[in-house]
Amino acid sequence: MAVSFDKGRQLARGVILASALLAGQASALAPEHEVRRLMLATEEAVAAESWGEAGEYLNRLQQLEGSKPADYFYYRGRVMYQAAHLNEAQSALESYVGQAGSEGGHYQEALKLITEVEKARKERALAPQGGNSDTSKVAVIEPAGDQSITSLRKLYLADSDREALTLHLNSLLEVAGWRQDQTIVQVDKPADVEYRISAAESNINVQEIRRDAGGRVVRKTQSMSVYGVNPQVEWGCEATAAACWIYDPRDGSRLLQLALDRGQAREVAETLGQLIRNLQSPTGD
Structure with a gap:
């Protein structure tokens, strides 16, 4: 096979x-x-x-x-x-x-x-990143420039790069939530599937919030250690599933289910990769 x-x-x-x-x-x-x-x-x-x-x-x-x-x-x-x-x-x-x-x-x-x-x-x-990777499916993360991080810190009034990246990632995820009915998106109505991210020490905590048709809310949280994790986060959009996916950098399984918007998925993957890189750095703050 x-x-x-x-x-x-x-x-x-x-x-x-x-x-x-x-x-x-x-x-x-x-x-x-x-x-x-x-x-x-x-x-x-x-x-x-x-x-x-x-x-x-x-x-x-x-x-x-x-x-x-x-x-x-x-x-x-x-x-x-x-x-x-x-x-x-x-x-x-x-x-x-x-x-x-x-x-x-x-x-x-x-x-x-x-x-x-x-x-x-x-x-x-x-696998090590190289010529055999399918770059059309992988969001390649470039090191964020000082000015870019500085701009995020000013935008979110954050005290650290880590806080700025976390706030920015959650802001992106709030917009990119997945909805069963994608014909009408109401800003005052939460998505059917959405996520909240928090970072502490060497871990990223991912909270998944799912809402069913009856309004019942199910919350699940998982913790991901960033040690040994590739910060080049894979993502992909699938029209047949009407969704974009952010894949878990630990094993390639599906981590985040987002709305069918390539631009949003790419930015979420890039920001998550930057946050992973920050947490991996001994000098990250």
């Missing part, structure tokens, strides 16, 4: 190239027949491990109007995994399990693949 991320980038380029070459081809078949035809072609391509070809068929399926069969998400998950797009792979496989359930023909394989994705994500999180 292991996948080479160098090879993954080549596969991804193949998917894009094949899609570009065939995007203009139209079909005279009715949509329901075209969906079935492309699903059969995808199944054959995956069986032959022709991942670029399978990706092209999936791209064409994605462009068709109407709902997709559950197997579409299973095959998309397999192709995305081979292309080293772990975020998309996990989202697609979870969609398949959610739609098909335990009676789905690929149920067992999908569960195994989700586990493989988690292992690959953990390996990526623990």
Whole structure:
């Protein structure tokens, strides 16, 4: 099941190239027949491990109007995994399990693949940062300049860099909260999922606040030690899940569920990385 991320980038380029070459081809078949035809072609391509070809068929399926069969998400998950797009792979496989359930023909394989994705994500999180990392999915944290930190301290009237970064991170998270209904966002109505961050010594405490439709609030708190943690925090946005994710720098698992806004997710990841770096520094204050 292991996948080479160098090879993954080549596969991804193949998917894009094949899609570009065939995007203009139209079909005279009715949509329901075209969906079935492309699903059969995808199944054959995956069986032959022709991942670029399978990706092209999936791209064409994605462009068709109407709902997709559950197997579409299973095959998309397999192709995305081979292309080293772990975020998309996990989202697609979870969609398949959610739609098909335990009676789905690929149920067992999908569960195994989700586990493989988690292992690959953990390996990526623990690996030294270098040419093999997928920089399109990673928010690269540059050391914050003195003027930037000074500006934050002035903005929040903070006594230390650590306090300024924590206040700024919580301000970003307040805006980036995830909502089930994203069509209307009311500033006076709290998000369905939101977070509060606090920092002390070498630990970051993350409080998750979830609200259900009945108004019940569930709070959970976890503590993260920053020792040995990579401050380059990974993030990703998934349209199928209508959410952006900040991934735990310890093991690559999902840490924060945010609204579907790439700019907000990037800034949250960068600020969290700066806070981790500050706590790791013996001279951090």
